[in-house]
Amino acid sequence: MDIYAILQHLRSGASNRGIRRELGVDRRTAQKYRAWAEEYGLLKGTLPPLEELYQLVEETLPVKEPPQSQSTVEPYREVVVKLREQNVEISAIKARLEERGYQGSYMAVWRFVKQLEPVQPDVTVRVETAPGEEVQVDFGYAGRMRDPANGEERKTWAFVMTLSWSRHQYVEFVFDQKIPTWLRLHRNAFAFFGGVPQRVVIDNLKAGITQACWDDPQVQATYRECAEHYGFLVAPCKPRTPQHKGKVEKGGVHYVKRNFLGGREATTISQANRDVRVWCMTTAGQRAHGTTRKQPLVQFEAVEQAALKPLPETPYDMAEWKQVKLHRDCYVVFDNAYYSAPFRLVGQRLRVRGGSQEVRLYTGDYHLVATHERAREAGERLTNPAHLPPDKVPGLILDRAACQAVAEDIGFSTTALVGRLLADPVMDRLSMVRRLLRLREQVGDERLEAACERALRFDEVSYKTVKRILSQGLEAEGENVVTAEIPPAERFVRGAQELLGHLWSGASWN
Known part of the structure; x- marks a missing residue:
């Protein structure tokens, strides 16, 4: 009830009936306030400040509260408190109370528990950052767009990176959320901004975080390498808390859907990316932002761009990491090509880093064991003879x-x-x-x-x-013969008499 409004009507000479008609206050209530105002001299002269007036009301005009009936659960308060400390559900509490003689209803128990445990309001604290300190990243479904390669319509996602201070943003449409795409989008976004922020806030998609855990999230190996190359920190959100990156969640992806994509007819993804680049620099960049009330592009060019870290001399060589088995032929299979590794590691699982120029093989603890040029075609076999068993090498090379x-x-x-x-x-x-x-x-x-x-x-x-x-x-040994000496040749080994004794007549044998 607005005591100040009642006093204004009383001071103007309004009747109790008039106050009832204007303010909806019962005539008896109006009369009670009239008597109270006369007692404390509030109908004439200057009214005290508002805070003093309400303090006077609390001290001299207490509100009579209606009598409260005691809950049927009150005699069992200690039992209910103890059970709730053990996270026992209300239906189970009712059953335990009935074992002790309780005959009331479930709703009586429910109301009693709610009085014990009042609901805390859902409070949101807005976090503001310094220029160049943070960007927020998100993916959002963007409908279907045509693939320039074959003209077919495919599901498309919008990648949005928003600078938290200026709200300037980079948008690109893609057909997948795989690791190579994820890394390429970061490289393109940093090139668009002309610098790198100190921290990148992401959700827990697999391309960035392999294990979504608030206490100790596991960063995907390739993304970790990308972060080290550009010098930014990865800041994953707590799982299932999209409000932790609200600047890109509401002012980024949703804004792109409502504004740029709203009512847009199907087009090729390449055309959409050309158009959205212009949109970022005009419509989105030059609007009065709903929160900051300033133009994101103007804020970016005037302040935030200079606060970003400079880009490295060379862009990140996008690499893909996989775990593969070293087969008994001393080769691992990566991207449909074969790469040799030391034969002593046969049967173990190795980590493969596939860059655009070379492929590196590591043990499970990231000890480098092999380096090869990247295969240029599927089925190519790259071999280091030192990786093979010594007795097998000659037969191969x-x-x-x-x-x-x-x-x-x-x-x-x-x-x-x-x-x-x-x-x-x-x-x-x-x-x-x-x-x-x-x-x-x-x-x-x-x-x-x-x-x-x-x-x-x-x-x-x-x-x-x-x-x-x-x-x-x-x-x-010079001229020594290697093989056994051959005896001198003879016409016949046996004599004529030995062979033809029964025909021998003493004649000579020709």
């Missing part, structure tokens, strides 16, 4: 030309022997040549060359002969 080159490096005789083996028109002797050339690791080039020279001298061109020469140390 020594083809016919490579074997001939190795032989030439050893010497003339080795080259000749290898050439004769590879020239066999019937048998493929490449594996024999590989085993022969591996002998240099055991005996050295000089001994292998001497052994090949001896084998050629006796026309024994084989791996087994060369190896036997080396094992017996015969490569340095």
Whole structure:
């Protein structure tokens, strides 16, 4: 009841009936205030300040409260309090009270509990930031747009990055929310602003946060790398609290939907991105913002742009991180290509960082174990021979030309022997040549060359002969014959009498 309004009518000479007609106050109530005002001299002269007037009312004109009936649950107050401290539901509390003799209704218990636990108002505290301190990022569904590649309409999302101080914003439409897209959008937005804020506030989408946890959120590895490159801090919102990034939630995504996309006919995504870039600099940038009452673009150019961190010399090399298994052939599969890793890690899961120029392989604790150039086409196999078991390497890298080159490096005789083996028109002797050339690791080039020279001298061109020469140390024995000595040839081994004794007549045998 407005006591000040009643006093004004009383001081103007209005009757109780007139006050009832003007203010809706009962005539008896009006008479009570008239008597009270006369008692304290309030009908004439200057009224005291408003706060003193209401204090006088509280002290001298107390309001009689209607009598309150006691709740039927009151005798069980201690029991109810104890059960609620244990988070027991109201229906269960009623059952426990009935066990103690309670005969009242469920609503009586409900009202009693609500009086014990008054609802706290949902209070929102607005947080303001300094220029260049923060941007807020969000995705919002933007309907369907045509794909320029094939003309088909596809689901589209609006990426919005809003500077928290000036409210200037960057908008781009995309067909997905994958990690490469997420990183490319950040790079484009920072280039649009010409600088980097200190902090980026995001929600908990998988491209940025792998584990949404308020106490210890896990930042996606690629996004962490991007943040380190540009020098900004990642600030994830508490799960299911979109109000923590309200500047982009309401003034960004919703504004884009209502204003730029509102009533817009379907178009290609490339055309929409060209148009929205202009819209950010005109309609959105030059409007009087509903909260700040200032033009975002003007505020940005006058103050906030200079407060941003400078861009790094080179844009972030967008990389994709994956966990993959190192298979028994010593290769991992990444983006439909094959990359080798040390054979000792076969069976383990490795972390792969795929950049635009190179691919790096790490152990689970981020220890770098391999670096390769990025494959240029699907199915390409990139191999570092040092990653393979030593006994398997020659069979992989020594083809016919490579074997001939190795032989030439050893010497003339080795080259000749290898050439004769590879020239066999019937048998493929490449594996024999590989085993022969591996002998240099055991005996050295000089001994292998001497052994090949001896084998050629006796026309024994084989791996087994060369190896036997080396094992017996015969490569340095000059003209010694390698094989067993052949006895002199005879016309017949047996005599004529032995063969034809029953025909022997003493005649000579021609």
